[in-house]
Amino acid sequence: MTKPPLVETPEGWVPSGLKVRGKAGSKVTPPSTPTIAPLDARPPTRPAASPNRTPPEPPSEPTGTKASDGSGVRFRPMPVLTILSILCLGILYVLGDWQWAKFVEKSRAPAVAAATAPVSVSAGLQSPQPEYRPVELTGLIDPRSVRVRALRDGINGYRIFTPVVMEDGWIFVDRGFVPETEVDKVPVLSGQVSLRGVLRKGAKANSFTPDNDPIRQDWYWPDLPAMGASLKLTGGSPAYYVALNLVDPLATGQMQINPWADSKGANQIPPERHLGYALTWWGFGFALIGVYTGLHLRTGRLRFGRAPT
Template sequence: MPLRLILTATFSVAVLAVFIGLGVWQLDRLQWKQDVLAKIDRRIAAPPVVLPDQPDPQRDQYLPVKLAGRIGAEKLRVLVSSRDAGAGYRLISPLVMVDGAVLVDRGFIPVAAPLPAAPPVDVTVLGNLHWPDDRNSATPDNQPADNMWFARDIDQMADALGTRPVLITARQITPSDPTITPMPVTSAGIPNDHLEYAMTWFLLAATWVVMTVFALWRMKRRTRDTRTPRND
């Protein structure tokens, strides 16, 4: 076999091994991510506890809590889009308790809907502590003066409503307000694209095999043609 064919085949096998290795690595990452999401789901659905004195973003992310208090009259609206209901707002209000106030994400209202009034009675909130990461490079700045919010910036919202910088995303508020649709915390919004990445690498590997076989065939044929004497 000519040296050129040997070098081409060796290089092709090395590249193929890289593609397959990256695909297998993405499958390992997929299993890891599925385990992480399963743990998050179990934590979200765990029995609720009392609100910690000093909630920690790392330790207490997704912690289910149950607390009671009075919904304050002030409210912030954070622009969002619901798959089923279209454009609307997350409604953020203070929950005033004996030992202070925290932020409560009460749920979704359509853009055209009026802002609902605060309940005239104490409520019980069942939800999860959350430190959302709503902002990316394309997210506009919040406009507190016009009550236009594009990201749930906890410190900024707490400053606007005079609460502790703690946010509970409600699963259920009792008594409920039928004009507000709860948007509880779930793991659905956490990216998990590892299967697509794995399939991409394996597809590249398959394509590389076809290209390599074709290239080797052409090289071998060209070598054979150059060695075959011509009959003039």
């Protein structure tokens, strides 16, 4: 069977003699062939969420632990610097505590009234509190003397201890302080003397004072028994000595007050100065802590706050 020829019409190519219904001017396009996308180009399909399905819960933390939010203090000390700082802090604390003890001791020292009449040395030694007791002695002075190292107003020198022989024994007399450059100018005394002063106890100053060397006659603190033995003195009162109220060790004719005979403590350093020394040593300790902390902050070994993510 022969197919009828196709004729072109406004509606398109149609078989000859076929009438096409429709609006004039409309154009019928042949159906297009659907294209199928490759399998690998298709978007992944996601299963439809069930209305009754709940989202999964996050994993729970182990019992007894707490989540870290990165906050807190992070400290990595420098080993050598830390050891040296601890040693220095210990030394500074000991020095400050020693000065504080001296301050408390001198602040509590019994004050001797100026109107108290002096007594004899033997009566003063028999009193309940011989320390700082005003006494008066008369006797024969020994021309030999012992030099004890001392420091006064920042000047190195010596205190001159000379024995005085009385009727009932002997006792050392502190004649005053002499600078080291003038110690050879101290005159040698002899004959009968009558002196006034206060009784002082010859005790070691502190644990930092060097030991005495009796053989070389090098004395750092008034060890009265050893000083008397070095001069071959027997008997007497080796526990106390007399600190003269007014001294003139160089015989210049200008008497001056002996700070070791001061009734407030009989020492060349007042209590207030010991308090200042204690605060200074402790202040150095706090400064060392500040430098130690600042150095660790600067090098990143000490950090505060939230750690970077």
